[in-house]
Amino acid sequence: MSEVIATIMGRLQGLEPVEPGALHEDDLNSLLDYVLHSEKLAYRSHALQILVKARGKASSDTLRQLLHDPKGDPAIRASSAMHLARIGSPESERMLVDALDHSPDPRVTIRIAHALGLIGGRQSIDPLHGLLTTDDPLLRQQASFSLAVVACRAGASGYEPHAPAEDRLLRPQAENAWPLAVEPIAACDSSALLTSSVDTYGETVASDNAYRIRCGENEMTLLFNAQVSGAASSIAMARHPQMVGFLVDRSPLSESYSTGGLLLTWPRTASSAHLGLFRPSGRLLMFGHATKERGNVTFEIAGVQGAGGLPALVRGRVEGPRVRIDEAVSVRTRAALASRQRREPEETRPPS
Numbered sequence: 001m002s003e004v005i006a007t008i009m010g011r012l013q014g015l016e017p018v019e020p021g022a023l024h025e026d027d028l029n030s031l032l033d034y035v036l037h038s039e040k041l042a043y044r045s046h047a048l049q050i051l052v053k054a055r056g057k058a059s060s061d062t063l064r065q066l067l068h069d070p071k072g073d074p075a076i077r078a079s080s081a082m083h084l085a086r087i088g089s090p091e092s093e094r095m096l097v098d099a100l101d102h103s104p105d106p107r108v109t110i111r112i113a114h115a116l117g118l119i120g121g122r123q124s125i126d127p128l129h130g131l132l133t134t135d136d137p138l139l140r141q142q143a144s145f146s147l148a149v150v151a152c153r154a155g156a157s158g159y160e161p162h163a164p165a166e167d168r169l170l171r172p173q174a175e176n177a178w179p180l181a182v183e184p185i186a187a188c189d190s191s192a193l194l195t196s197s198v199d200t201y202g203e204t205v206a207s208d209n210a211y212r213i214r215c216g217e218n219e220m221t222l223l224f225n226a227q228v229s230g231a232a233s234s235i236a237m238a239r240h241p242q243m244v245g246f247l248v249d250r251s252p253l254s255e256s257y258s259t260g261g262l263l264l265t266w267p268r269t270a271s272s273a274h275l276g277l278f279r280p281s282g283r284l285l286m287f288g289h290a291t292k293e294r295g296n297v298t299f300e301i302a303g304v305q306g307a308g309g310l311p312a313l314v315r316g317r318v319e320g321p322r323v324r325i326d327e328a329v330s331v332r333t334r335a336a337l338a339s340r341q342r343r344e345p346e347e348t349r350p351p352s
Helices: 003-009 025-037 041-068 074-087 092-104 106-119 122-133 137-154 187-193 226-230 332-344
Strands: 177-178 179-182 205-215 217-225 242-250 257-269 272-278 283-292 297-305 312-319 323-332
Touching: 025 041, 041 074, 041 092, 074 092, 074 106, 092 106, 106 122, 106 137, 122 137, 137 242, 137 257, 187 205, 187 217, 205 323, 217 226, 217 257, 257 283, 272 297, 272 312, 283 312
Parallel strands: none
Antiparallel strands: 177 323, 179 205, 205 217, 217 242, 242 257, 257 272, 272 283, 283 297, 297 312, 312 323
């Protein structure tokens, strides 16, 4: 093992990584050998990540071979699908679509469907639609959501998500409502998020219209699609599905960022639209409507029953090109209460 490769493999605990530009071709071949033959999954995943970062688009053929290998490790195949999506070339989409014919394992197919949601165009619509009849509920959920996201980019109708029944919405009761800390953030701060591994699904983000949201120990940032933010009233006048924004989660342990939610809008009536906040897996977290009346656009979105669903409510309005949040509340969970009490002086705490 070369000294460089030994250093890379020893840096799996958050230490500063070796720069891929410092690697020679022999080092890259050694990394590929790790990917193919190491018995430790963490080493294989780390080696693949460095290999892709070093070779960029030139790693596409290696990723295709890994992804198409029906006998390969499902975790490496799934990771290869996501790496192809983040390379984002037209060839990447074709490789992902072709891989559906080589993927009997639903764990891998779910990641391929996710990856197609990240970069897919019209050629991905039929393959994703074909997954909707699968027996695996998680695969159906992911395929359905990726199909809706691809339709947003392609401007295609007929693939909108299903609106939940009103009785599935979870709004906090007044006696248990807990205000969320919501504040606008500077353009430089929101731009910095986009240099990390945040997936924006091929959309351009408006760096000058973003909010930081804190709930207990959790910190999120709400970013808006620049195209929608530039004509924000279109949120309520959508004639086809649109990606309105992205919820970026911050890990309290590693302080890294990742896309934790997508805000979609799709037609409801001539002057209103559905709004849904989805996990990248397709799970619906919040749902509501945006309405345009006498030139004013207002919106309300609430929590949805389901695994991990919590009562929550966000209300706001659109002023010109900007989205404003007027109210954001959730339930007073023990975790949120404990975190708030640690930060507040005794005399400022609300009564229990």
